[in-house]
Amino acid sequence: MAKIGVFVGTVYGGAEEVAEAVVSHLAESGHQVELYLDPTLEEFLAYQQDLALVVSSTTGQGEIPDNLLPLYQSLNDTFPLMPNLRYGVIALGDSSYGEERFCGGGRQFDELLRELQAKPLAERLDVDACVNFDALEVAMPWLVSWTKLADAA
Structure with missing residues (x-):
């Protein structure tokens, strides 16, 4: 297992709730999984030969939340190429803020x-x-498919 x-x-807290359900599902599927609420560059880079799943809400201006922003900035600043990393992204948002955001x-x-x-395992x-008032109604079916792709990878 991965x-x-x-x-x-x-x-x-909405993205955290989704992430906790994701972690439970992945662990029940037999994967070695760790949740990072205040992730660092070092923690992220530890997975560059494995799998990463980003679960992110969006601020009203279409920005990355404060707890994830330092990781994003560190990755952008150091720009470590990671051709062996396979990943997925669950993005939470509100279309009433406009298409760009x-x-x-x-x-x-x-x-x-x-x-x-x-390399993405599946489209974001x-x-x-x-x-979807309950993000899990959409996220869990996507996660089941993503987990199958992770099993095969």
Whole structure:
């Protein structure tokens, strides 16, 4: 089974709730999984030969939450190429803030990981709070598919 780091960006706790459900599912599936609520560059780089899953909400301006921003900035500043990292992103947002801001936190992280040559296991999941009050209703089916891809990787 895979070694998976789950890296969370949260403002009001919604992304953390999704991430905790993700960790439970992955652990029940037999994976070695760790949750990071205030992730550091060193913790993230420890997974560059494994799998990383970013679960991020978005601030009202389409930005990365404060607890995840230092990791994003460190990755952007040091720019460590990670061609062996396989990853996924669950982006939480609210489309009423506009197209440019919608799921901006997760979108920015996904774009940076692609620039760092990491390989997505699946397309980013964008969860719209205007459509899905309970993000887990959308996230869990996506996670089941992502976990199958992780098992095969």
